[in-house]
Amino acid sequence: MLSMTGFGREEFRNDQLEINAEIKAVNHRYLDITFHMPKFLLPIEDQLKKIIQDKIKRGKISVSIYISGTYAQNKQLETDWDLVDQYVDHLKQIQTKYQLAGEISIEMISQFQDIFHIEEKEEISSDTETHVKDTLEKAVIKANQMRTIEGAELRKDFLNRTENILNNIKQLGERRKIVIIEYQERILERINKYLENTSVSDDSRLYQEVALLAEKGDISEELTRINSHIKQFRQIVEETDPIGRKLDFIVQEINRELNTIGSKSNDVLISEQIVYLKSEAEKMKEQIQNVE
Numbered sequence: 001m002l003s004m005t006g007f008g009r010e011e012f013r014n015d016q017l018e019i020n021a022e023i024k025a026v027n028h029r030y031l032d033i034t035f036h037m038p039k040f041l042l043p044i045e046d047q048l049k050k051i052i053q054d055k056i057k058r059g060k061i062s063v064s065i066y067i068s069g070t071y072a073q074n075k076q077l078e079t080d081w082d083l084v085d086q087y088v089d090h091l092k093q094i095q096t097k098y099q100l101a102g103e104i105s106i107e108m109i110s111q112f113q114d115i116f117h118i119e120e121k122e123e124i125s126s127d128t129e130t131h132v133k134d135t136l137e138k139a140v141i142k143a144n145q146m147r148t149i150e151g152a153e154l155r156k157d158f159l160n161r162t163e164n165i166l167n168n169i170k171q172l173g174e175r176r177k178i179v180i181i182e183y184q185e186r187i188l189e190r191i192n193k194y195l196e197n198t199s200v201s202d203d204s205r206l207y208q209e210v211a212l213l214a215e216k217g218d219i220s221e222e223l224t225r226i227n228s229h230i231k232q233f234r235q236i237v238e239e240t241d242p243i244g245r246k247l248d249f250i251v252q253e254i255n256r257e258l259n260t261i262g263s264k265s266n267d268v269l270i271s272e273q274i275v276y277l278k279s280e281a282e283k284m285k286e287q288i289q290n291v292e
Helices: 039-053 081-097 108-109 128-193 203-215 220-236 245-265 268-288
Strands: 008-012 019-026 029-035 059-070 076-079 116-119
Touching: 008 029, 008 128, 019 128, 029 039, 039 076, 039 128, 059 128, 081 108, 128 220, 128 268, 220 245, 245 268
Parallel strands: 029 059
Antiparallel strands: 008 019, 019 059, 076 116
16 A cells, blocks of 8 residues: 655766756645656656656656756857847947947946846757656655555554444444344334224234334444445555555445434434444545545
8 A cells, every 4th residue: 555645855966967856746636747847858758757657656746856067067148149239229329319428338238138048958968868767766766665654554544443443333233233122112112102092903013014113223234334345445455556546435335334324323322333433434534535
């Protein structure tokens, strides 16, 4: 089991190049990858994305790649000479028109910042490309190590909670037998009180109706289904594939059965247990949002 939350950072350095790669992963319904990196890496963005997709299947992934050294030195300052000519020409026209003294100096020209712009090298050498990919892959591995550790903690929590739910469901099953008898007795008591001055010719029919009414409050089927869901849940947490959506569906089904039991039961003890079990299921559902 893997958590969707993780962080990984890796560096590469040699005499000419320094690469820093960071990857941050948080929970998300699908796999969503965003890059923050120099423009000259855009041609290999799909290849970098594939490195992540091979190791991460779900989550919102933010990747930052910083490069300095050779590529920082390859930035080149360019001058827009056409724009410089226009500035100088217009300054001369202003000087002539208003008969202004003085010379057009380099200090004056340099104040016009839009005549300069920086050009970045947009091609990447095969060696640099290899180093970038290797550095990113190592960052992803480190992020997955964190995701694995947190995933193990989530698995442990799920197993504890499901064991707790099973124990409480067992208690509900034992309580159910008592409740059915008490429910039948209450129904008979009310019927007998209502019919105390009336003769009923078909006692068997009366008791059959009592049994049907009592059966409406029976929760045995719901308990059986919850046991089945928990068993399936515990099997799925051992799988190596992404399981978050499967677990989310199963917990929804568990909640559905708990709601049904809550609506059927007129027993205070069972109702109290259902409130507690729904709280446990809700906590599991929240935790599942972090599972890949």
